[in-house]
Amino acid sequence: MSNPIYLALDLPRLDAAIALAKKVKGHVGGLKLGLEFFCAHGHHGVHEVAKVGLPIFLDLKLHDIPNTVAGAMQSIHVLEPAIVTIHAGGGRAMMEDAKAAAGEHTKVVAVTVLTSLDDSDMAAMGVGGSAHDQALRLADLAQEAGLDGIVCSGHEVGAIHKRWKNGYFVVPGLRPADGKLGDQKRAVTPRAARDAGASVLVIGRPISRAEDPVAAARAIEATL
Numbered sequence: 001m002s003n004p005i006y007l008a009l010d011l012p013r014l015d016a017a018i019a020l021a022k023k024v025k026g027h028v029g030g031l032k033l034g035l036e037f038f039c040a041h042g043h044h045g046v047h048e049v050a051k052v053g054l055p056i057f058l059d060l061k062l063h064d065i066p067n068t069v070a071g072a073m074q075s076i077h078v079l080e081p082a083i084v085t086i087h088a089g090g091g092r093a094m095m096e097d098a099k100a101a102a103g104e105h106t107k108v109v110a111v112t113v114l115t116s117l118d119d120s121d122m123a124a125m126g127v128g129g130s131a132h133d134q135a136l137r138l139a140d141l142a143q144e145a146g147l148d149g150i151v152c153s154g155h156e157v158g159a160i161h162k163r164w165k166n167g168y169f170v171v172p173g174l175r176p177a178d179g180k181l182g183d184q185k186r187a188v189t190p191r192a193a194r195d196a197g198a199s200v201l202v203i204g205r206p207i208s209r210a211e212d213p214v215a216a217a218r219a220i221e222a223t224l
């Protein structure tokens, strides 16, 4: 089985991101480039990181009207990402158009409820029910829209997996048992997420901010 860990390269400097990717290359299955990286380094940065030789997950969390999101998807074809994120909250038509505009080999996955949110945030936003319920609702919508899968926390992935057998499930918000939560509210361990049916484990700071990132990546890999 291939390594399910995608390292989140949430670093402002391109040279530092490439150096970290090269260091941990043998202990992760892919590299995730998100908003911090893409806003700083754009297409050039993605091309440079791709030279490390691992699959690229472009985490752009697109969320706009269908026409605009479809145009953005077309603009990133040339980067040939393995995975791209959009927001399920953009609605069914946006998700359908995003998938139709994506490259043939790109998995399009929709963020359901961010792992930095909990039930009190749902109430504050006027969303009825729990974060768990909302994640399941949005996962159903993403499935109906024909997406490849979704992004959710390790708390919901088991329930979503039961309803969507062949879905592709990206789970961030992962922490080793003794790890610092930071801004993550719905965190689980990498092993718990894997056991519940995660296809991809997104891990950032527990590796990138560790004193010894290679040792941290190896330790997490050993728990899987």
Ligand SMILES: O=C(O)c1cc(=O)[nH]c(=O)n1[C@@H]1O[C@H](COP(=O)(O)O)[C@@H](O)[C@H]1O
Residues within 6 Å of the ligand: 008, 010, 034, 059, 061, 085, 111, 113, 114, 115, 116, 151, 152, 172, 173, 174, 182, 184, 202, 203, 204, 205, 206
């Ligand atoms: O789409 C994502 O990857 C994502 C969705 C989500 O709900 N929560 C979440 O943390 N992420 C991303 O996953 C990574 C988590 O980073 P760490 O908390 O440092 O492990 C970050 O790059 C986030 O942007």
